[in-house]
Amino acid sequence: ANATADVSGKAPSCRIRLIKNTGEHGACHARNKGTEQAEGRYLCFLDADDLWDREKLSKQLSFMRKTGAAFSFTGYEFADENGKGTGKIVKVPPQITYEEALKNTTIFTSTVMFDLSLLGRETVRMPAIESEDTACWWRILRGGVTAYGLNESLTLYRRSAGTLSSNKNTAIRRIWRLYREAEGLSVIKSAYCFVFWAVRAVLRRI
DSSP states (O other), X not given: OOSHHHHHHHOSOTTOOOOOOSSOOOHHHXXXXXXXXXXXXXXXXXXXXXXXXXXXXXXXXXXXXXXXXSEEEEEEEEEOTTSOEEEEEEOOOXXXXXXXXXXXXXXXXXXXXXXXXXXXXXXXXXXXXXXXHHHHHHHHHHTTOOEEEEEEEEEEEEOOGGGHHHHHHHHHHHHHHIIIIISOOOHHHHHHHHHHHHHHHHHHHO
16 A cells, blocks of 8 residues: 555645545556546656656656657656665657557656647557556557657656566566557567567666
């Protein structure tokens, strides 16, 4: 559990609204519920363990307006369990298309920003499958949208050292299922994309 409810209750701004879930439905349900009730033009996600830079929203919003992007993402830095940056920063490319995204899952959920006036709420709705965020990005990009990268570290990605090995095994299983089941790629195309994905995943953590 996290202290979201406590923090939101003490927040001075009425722009912060807590949406409570009944029961445990997972991240997909929570994100979709938030998307349905969000009232603004621009939509972002922030997972409970991650942290935003104070200027993340203002810088990314300016970037969105400058580029006319419907979908953008930023660089990020790995952090320890206490939220302290490790110095390992993940840089991002200026743009990512669908074919490139299949080989490079550098789009991190807590760095994403959507312009709902260009995409629509149903377009950004996440499917109820494993790795729903990546599946959502791919579906949007497959429709002809290009994601624009702001190559500046504006988010801290907090991870636990004790879970890294199990996370790697889970990630491998999930990415393969996405290729084969969600995207319907052939075994050969899946293997081709997987090689690129694996190399880049390792490089992001070196």
